[in-house]
Amino acid sequence: SFDNLFATYEPAAGQSVANLLSRGIVNKDGGPGPRFAEAAQRQATVRDRYSVTPPTGAAFTVLPQPSTNYAKDVPHYALDTRFPADLPNGPFRITRYAPYTAAVGDPVHRFFQMWQQIDGGKKDLFTWVGLTSGEGSRKRDDPLSSTNQGGIAMGFYSMSHGDAPYFRELAQNFAIADNYHQSVMGGTGANFVALSTGYAAVYLSGAKPAVPPSSQIENPDPRVGTDNWYTHSGYRSGSYVACADAMQPGVKTIRDYLATLPYKVFKDGNCAPGSYYLVNNYDTGYGFDGTPKELGSAKFVVPPQVAPNIGTALEKANVSWKWYSGGRIGGAINKDLYCSICDPLTHSTAVMTTLLRRNLQGVDALFRDLDDEQTLPAVSFVIPPNPESGHPAYSTVAALERFVMQLVTKAKANPAIWSKTAILVTTDEGGGYYDSGYVQILDFFGDGTRVPLIAISPFAKRGYVDHTYYDHASLLKFIEHNWRLTVLSEESRDNLPNPEMTAADPYVPANRPAVGDLLNLFRF
Template identity: 30%
Template sequence: MNNKRIGATLLALAAAATFAGCTSPSATKPTLMDVKTVVVIYAENRSFDNLYGHFPGANGLQNVTAASARQLDRNGAALPTLPPVWNGLTQTGLTPAVTQAMTVSLPNAPFAINDPNGFNTPLSTTTRDLWHRFYENQMQIDGGRNDKFAAWADSGGLVMGYYTMNEASLPLWKVAQKYTLADNFFMGAFGGSFLNHQWLICACTPVYPNADKSPAATSISAVEADGVTLKTAPNSPASALGGPPKFVNDGNLTPDFYAVNTMQPAYQPSGNKPAAGGDKAYADPQTPTTLPPQTQTHIGDLLNDAHVSWAWYGGAWGDALAAAQSGQAGVINGKNLTAPNFQPHHQPFNYFADLAPGTPNRAQHLRDGGLDGAEFIKAIDAGTLPQVAFYKPQGNLNEHAGYTDVASGDRHIADLIAHLEKSPQWNNMVVIVTYDENGGFWDHAAPPKADRWGPGSRVPALVISPFAKQGYVDHTQYDTTSILRFVTRRFALPELPGLVVRDKALAANGQKPMGDLTNALDLRSGAAE
């Protein structure tokens, strides 16, 4: 038989197979409906360049030039050097100790914190904290130029620090190599943890009604007419080389009474104690930083309406709650459960009235992740996670500068991934690991311009799943709200109002729409979804 006849015969057999009901390889791909469990792990305070600036194939530090990284002073002139790291890079008594004097005259450029020929500060060392606040973040981004991080910081040159990483030094690096790393993922809101946790669950900014007539009146920020820039105080150093800036009033509230910097929940566990003689399940409402209960629609409401199971697992939640109720000042069985091991402002659902103490909603959905995540791991191993599960590591395992290190949290999350990969639910699971915000660390990528709330600086994000594209760097534009978009699409939920506002703002500014993370997955599209 000649080649032409062989080819004709093969074509005929293929056609016959198709007519017989055989499917093409693409038709055997899973669809979005095959995703049964979504897990979100929310770490703390790292920019993309700070951890993944050298990840192969990613938009990292290799794309940074001397000109694009150069930091400007408060008057717009180029800084001759970076400011010192005010109060030192590490705390006194830590090894290695890096004092302020040792950081004078750093070149005006990014630097490796763990460089053996430099500060030689390993991932296991806790560095000092940095400002990560709503207005300062916008002032540092400077319209997308990212050139005033050192100018509007309380940590001087530390903002330009990053870690030189590889698969041997960072456990999650190996996970990123195996699955998908998103290198164009931005924090949902400008500023810090409090606001970005709210954007994770509701794409909304909390409100404090009539704040000017409340105990929080003194926390209303003094802002310039542009709505972005804090008013500097007369005694503020003119140059970043002279010290951290000072402001007229850098408060927790905007002039129109939105809560943008850390406020405490009205329910325990809270950073504020109960009122004297009051209900121990509540925080004192007369304390200026106690935020009134919120009533906006959050993702839990939409999941409830659609009869989709969900839960928020807070690391050390049960022990912190017991400590608050017992009046033991955050100590149970000799364990410190106040900061740094538990942060009440990292528990966003605890701010909402429909999850108040005593409600069935709270009992069902706010769950104890356990000390060191032990209860969360039990649910993973037993295959009893709800359809949508959020997990917040306790403080000493969340990677936040100032009170913990990178290594401890990274090992913890990598261990969780190992458990998830062995879970009975794994075959139909999508796991998203990301960071709430940049923690004040510089990143070179310009955030897309959208609404008044964000997005802010770029942060790392990993998509981990048997459905994830393998060894893939995803350049799709995402932000924290992309997690909500994914959950919304998968479970056919209504869009939260904040998602609609952000989409319109992006379009009005000529920006691309935010992705919903499906580009990180190898799925068959179409009506079967």
């Protein structure tokens, strides 16, 4: 999340930033600040039916000790003894206890869980949801087992202590946004689909909406006799939801919440009757040769998708583009390096059954293309190899910094390329980490928490902190503005207007729902 990385960032004179330090939640030393209690995590109760705003009770006395879950280089699924068992109830500096280059546990970050974590804007259930929803347990069918989460979601890195030095340098010399958000509540797969289509993937059969196997439909209602242990969820389980049907588990509470908002959400929630939408992570829909993968109750893959996407839109406009993914090696993959759920155009029939699939290449190809402006496409999407992705547990922020530094250094080394380039660095989602920022609910799917965005370019405003409201649709709007493209579809969020931001509340658009186009980060 933004606070996980920029918690103690101090901008240049004349600029302001909304983070844990500026809000007084933490001090510059990373310890509790005068308004620390504003981030206190509370306990709640859900016994009969899933709720996005469950009845809350007492605050935790101390944070539960963080767990390692599957973090590299430490014992798996155990209490992380690097951290004390009596952390104060609120955000804590990770590097007070663990080296900056060390991996830590992976907080839960899935769709229905994040809706609960945000708790109607109070953001006080990150820890409780991690402990109770069942995600992270090695015995998913045993509600008495541990979720291996603890209080890890409340951890942050501290630039005032030297953490993330390269990202701090980039923020000082270029521009950042402190109001940029993941598009979908939850995790990686759905957010990459949103990044490429402005919408969500749908379960299809013969290119038409269909009902997925029951084993693949989400049910966040608590199991009988439990407090919030989801009935049907998990990476090899539920990921689809028919969000136009209030009778479906988990749907009514979200739609009821949308109805309480002081503005009308996009397209009444943006859910078509009879459609089951992917809200979590499933594997690629096609093989690399363009052959669709087999579907079935135990086949956790995305059916071939027919929705317009940014690749096909660029192609239609004769704008060159590529999607570079770490771990792609020619027509094969290195499974340790490749993130299949980060490669959303592999779901697209229009890409995978045509020569457009040649545009899906490896990161090695990117660094070759950067040698010559004639080979580098106009628009590039770049996904680091897994070990350099910054993802909790199997990567680190330090590793992501090294990758970004390598990319920026390579681009700047070629003046012909650098003189007309904008590099936009962000993350697909916040990793399940706590964030103190405002979240604008646009439709049934999100937005979710803030995530970092750094604009690196000779045109970026130096040291600028942009408060305009953005999410991943803003990247689409930026591309569409620059290359004069139309919106992707009737359902895509690039239809939303640019925000009208006011001094009275510089983070909340006056014309909600609205998302910006990133142009305020630059002087073109």
